[in-house]
Amino acid sequence: MAMIKQKLDMSQMNHEYFDETRILGIMAPVKNYYFIWxxxxxxxxxxxxxxxxxxEMHKKNRIYRFNLYTSTHTESSLVHYLYQNQCDGEALLPELKHLDFIWLMKxxxxxxxxxxHMMENIKKLGNVQLVTEITVDQIKNISNLII
Known part of the structure; x- marks a missing residue:
């Protein structure tokens, strides 16, 4: 009997997961807890x-753990996910390694x-050097943001 191989189409799953999301990249060289505060x-x-x-990311025989923070709104189904993009010299999204945080709104x-308006308010916080919107197409390792 012949074995049939099927390949999981991750691009379709990524497209559905990130449908109607907004992603921000933030450069703020401060400790995670201070930025959250x-x-x-x-x-x-x-x-x-x-x-x-x-x-987590497994690389170079090591496990890198990236903090993830969430914030919800009681009046809507909007959830904010704030990813730490840096851990011991490795980036969760290597193509955006200059960013300290990735903010996903879903x-x-x-x-x-x-x-x-939200981007402008974030820029006004102390120590924030950059806030930019990122499209899903700009992120090569987008599946790293799926929890």
Whole structure:
């Protein structure tokens, strides 16, 4: 009997997972806890460390663990995921290694003006050097953001 091999189409799964999401890249060379404190204190988020599923990368016979923080809105299904992009010299998204944090907004559509307003508010925080929107097409290792 002949064996049939099937290949899982990850691009379709990635497309569906990231449908109607917004992704921001942030350069803020500060400790994770300090950046989270600034977001929670000054921009009224409720970020906390997500411990249900660790974000890990296996490379060079080593495991790199990247912190993930979440914040939810009670009035909508929008969830904010804030990924630490750096861990001991390795980047979760190597193609964006200059960024310190990756912010994924998922679960509810975010209008352009709302996203732009949020980016402007983040830029006003101390120690934030850059906030830029990133498209899914710009991220080669997009599956690293799937939890």
């Amino acid at each position: 600034m977001l929670n204190s000054f921009l009224d988020f409720n970020f906390s460390l997500y411990t249900d599923a660790p974000v 679960g509810d559509r975010i209008a352009d003006n709302r996203c732009h």
